Amino acid sequence: MTRGTQTPHTVAILGAGLIGGSIGLRLKSHQLCKRVIGCARQETTLQTALGVGAIDEGFQRPEDAVQDADIVFIATPVADVLPTFERILPHLPDRAIVTDVGSTKVEIVACATRIVGNDPARVEFIGGHPLAGSEKSGPGAARADLFEGATWVLTFTDRNTALALQTLGDLVESLGARTLRMTPEEHDEIVAFTSHLPHIAACALANAAGRTPGKRERIGKLIATGFRDATRLADGSPELWRQICMTNREPILQALQEMRGQLNDAIAFLKSEDAEALTQWLQSAAATRARLVEQ
Known part of the structure; x- marks a missing residue:
């Protein structure tokens, strides 16, 4: 050819x-x-x-x-x-x-x-x-x-x-x-948010729930679709995901920093009992997800 x-x-x-x-x-x-x-x-x-x-x-x-x-x-x-x-x-x-x-x-x-x-x-x-x-x-x-x-x-x-x-x-x-x-750079920056961060977040949630002191035996009895859907990605091959994470370290670190900022906001709203700010944060997330998924 x-x-x-x-x-x-x-x-x-x-x-x-x-x-x-x-x-x-x-x-x-x-x-x-x-x-x-x-x-x-x-x-x-x-x-x-x-x-x-x-x-x-x-x-x-x-x-x-x-x-x-x-x-x-x-x-x-x-x-x-x-x-x-x-x-x-x-x-x-x-x-x-x-x-x-x-x-x-x-x-x-x-x-x-x-x-x-x-x-x-x-x-x-x-x-x-x-x-x-x-x-x-x-x-x-x-x-x-x-x-x-x-x-x-x-x-x-x-x-x-x-x-x-x-x-x-x-x-x-x-x-x-x-x-x-x-470009390769644009690709890796985007998939850090759309693919790699979701996997890490699923793993973090599974690990956090599994390490809850004194509650491990009973947590399984209260698991429904929300937890199953949110942690499904954590069932992926650890070896494969180790390779992926290590070859896209910097973009993933940037995505994790952004994620940490969002979690810190949620923590601050709850600590200060700022229901209005929490509501706006939740509404913003719903609107952003709808806009991104529709593209």
């Missing part, structure tokens, strides 16, 4: 889990490319991906999976994106486009740019982040419609060409997603 070609011949997906498997299912079910090559460490994962029709062929070594690939999706955990990219770079064909699906972008894109070095025309790395997922995991949970209507962020730098962004954007939109372009 040249950069002007609209339909890629071969797409490689490194990481045949829920996201990678769903990409493959959509590519194959809608005939968006000629071949879908998958890669996973475990042979059983590859067999499942083959069985559900997510890939045409599978390899356990990423360098074997990418040798003919026009576009490569690195659908691994955040901590594995850069080691994987560095490993496959010498084996990629000229003019290949590589993207990832991680939820942090600044560190990944900056390091990937350094890895590419002085020959960015040979391979382009474009950081990506599909805002889609499921409670389930693995290729057996993959769905061809997982990205239908979802936002898929593509981050750009001055090293990316308009043609590569358009080529990848067209393919992503063929997966059913709506592409949104922004």
Whole structure:
């Protein structure tokens, strides 16, 4: 495939889990490319991906999976994106486009740019982040419609060409997603509030409730939908979220500072018995949520 070609011949997906498997299912079910090559460490994962029709062929070594690939999706955990990219770079064909699906972008894109070095025309790395997922995991949970209507962020730098962004954007939109372009910095600042802070807040609430002195045995009897909904995110993979938090430290710290300020306001209103200020604070939160969610 040249950069002007609209339909890629071969797409490689490194990481045949829920996201990678769903990409493959959509590519194959809608005939968006000629071949879908998958890669996973475990042979059983590859067999499942083959069985559900997510890939045409599978390899356990990423360098074997990418040798003919026009576009490569690195659908691994955040901590594995850069080691994987560095490993496959010498084996990629000229003019290949590589993207990832991680939820942090600044560190990944900056390091990937350094890895590419002085020959960015040979391979382009474009950081990506599909805002889609499921409670389930693995290729057996993959769905061809997982990205239908979802936002898929593509981050750009001055090293990316308009043609590569358009080529990848067209393919992503063929997966059913709506592409949104922004810089890695803007992405990480925003998701610190919309994704990472909610997870930390859910963990904080679960920990706070679980450490209430003398009440632990009875708290469970009074849990209803409010607590379940507010703490659902705390059930996520601790290892995955450790990786996410450590690769987006500064924006998350800024978000936590803002959150702490809001909690301090609530504490002050209650201590001073300022019912009017508390009411205004609650009303402001309801109005702000409605405005943000409707966008």
